[in-house]
Amino acid sequence: MSRFIQELRNCGYNLASCAERLEVFPRLGVNFWQKMRISWTPRKEDPIDNLITLFIDGQKVSADIIAKQISPFFVDAALEMRLVERKGDLLQSSFCLFPCYGKYLVTDHAEKNTAINQVMWLWGESYLLGGFVKRISRRRAIDLGTGSGVHAILASDHCARVVGADVSPRAIAFSNFNAALNEKSNIDFVMSDLFDSIEGTCDLLVSNVPYAPDTAAKASDNFWSGGIDGTELLRRVVEALPTRLDPDGTAHINSLFPNPPGTKIKDHFDAWLGGNLTEWDVLDHTWPVPQYQDLLSDQPFHGDMSAWRFGVVSMRRSRNGQGWWKEVAGSSLFFRKDGSCSVIADHDAA
Numbered sequence: 001m002s003r004f005i006q007e008l009r010n011c012g013y014n015l016a017s018c019a020e021r022l023e024v025f026p027r028l029g030v031n032f033w034q035k036m037r038i039s040w041t042p043r044k045e046d047p048i049d050n051l052i053t054l055f056i057d058g059q060k061v062s063a064d065i066i067a068k069q070i071s072p073f074f075v076d077a078a079l080e081m082r083l084v085e086r087k088g089d090l091l092q093s094s095f096c097l098f099p100c101y102g103k104y105l106v107t108d109h110a111e112k113n114t115a116i117n118q119v120m121w122l123w124g125e126s127y128l129l130g131g132f133v134k135r136i137s138r139r140r141a142i143d144l145g146t147g148s149g150v151h152a153i154l155a156s157d158h159c160a161r162v163v164g165a166d167v168s169p170r171a172i173a174f175s176n177f178n179a180a181l182n183e184k185s186n187i188d189f190v191m192s193d194l195f196d197s198i199e200g201t202c203d204l205l206v207s208n209v210p211y212a213p214d215t216a217a218k219a220s221d222n223f224w225s226g227g228i229d230g231t232e233l234l235r236r237v238v239e240a241l242p243t244r245l246d247p248d249g250t251a252h253i254n255s256l257f258p259n260p261p262g263t264k265i266k267d268h269f270d271a272w273l274g275g276n277l278t279e280w281d282v283l284d285h286t287w288p289v290p291q292y293q294d295l296l297s298d299q300p301f302h303g304d305m306s307a308w309r310f311g312v313v314s315m316r317r318s319r320n321g322q323g324w325w326k327e328v329a330g331s332s333l334f335f336r337k338d339g340s341c342s343v344i345a346d347h348d349a350a
């Protein structure tokens with residue numbers, strides 16, 4: 001596995017090269033976004049284009065070309081790991097393989113398929129949340145709704161121990177594979193309904209649990225449903241903060257915040273924290289999404305979305321008992337042209 005990863009690195013399959021080709025980096029899940037697909041024409045002579053075609057767009061690529069452009073070893077290893085199948089002279093993959101801040105993550109193919117409980121491919125939000133976390137030394141991180149394991153694997157570089165939790169056995173299998181692929185040995189992936197099967201606390205919490213209001217699927221049935229009003233899992237995560245986050249810890253919560261008309265994220269957090277929101281310093285990196293389009297639910301929400309927001313809310317306990325809530329203006333310009341994230345949620349710098 002390490003040579004396979006090394007060859008991906010050596011050939012330049014990274015965020016910068018993908019951003020250069022796909023323009024708006026967070027839309028790397030290109031085949032799900034038809035508009036994006038139209039604007040991009042892969043060149044056969046370009047190894048990165050071929051890897052994007054194979055591993056992001058799900059299209060066939062010549063095995064000989066990949067062997068020549070990367071190496072015969074790379075093709076053999078991909079076949080042996082079953083990341084690709086051979087179809088005559090061509091290779092095809094049923095999975096995605098994303099570069100992500102120096103790591104590589106395998107996910108399910110980036111197109112809705114209800115025959116399996118799909119492991120979510122990396123959307124913009126995965127890169128956003130991964131980019132926002134301040135990468136300082138930590139004792140223990142917990143990643144709720146780990147999916148591919150992306151946030152647990154990113155945390156493993158700077159945290160002594162990491163726990164990644166998911167209710168989906170398929171997600172746990174992918175996470176374990178991805179941890180091995182990235183040579184990580186300090187992560188425990190556990191089947192857990194949020195914190196339910198995890199003991200103890202953490203000083204870094206990363207959460208991207210399902211958030212879409214969905215009347216067709218119950219919360220946790222898939223990677224997108226947050227129950228009828230979308231907040232079922234989000235509420236439980238916030239309610240658990242006082243007992244699960246260490247006094248010096250930070251929590252980063254990515255979500256859609258489907259606020260009913262006239263309400264704000266703050267109102268819900270205060271209620272979920274028992275009226276004690278003033279004990280917390282909060283960086284609110286969310287932006288309004290009144291045009292939010294749910295592409296996944298069989299019965300998406302069609303009511304008033306005027307107060308809905310999307311993004312990351314980062315929280316730590318107030319240092320002086322006088323907490324604050326800072327709305328940090330966001331317009332989705334979080335990524336630089338080279339695919340790196342330009343924002344770190346840093347309470348000390350706020």
Ligand SMILES: C[S@@+](CC[C@H](N)C(=O)[O-])C[C@H]1O[C@@H](n2cnc3c(N)ncnc32)[C@H](O)[C@@H]1O
Nearest residue numbers: 126145146147166167168193194208210220223
């Ligand atoms: C939106 S995906 C996030 C995947 C990944 N963390 C990312 O950011 O790319 C949500 C994940 O939460 C998992 N999930 C759903 N309900 C859960 C629950 N009650 N406890 C833990 N994980 C849950 C889903 O199986 C899915 O893998």
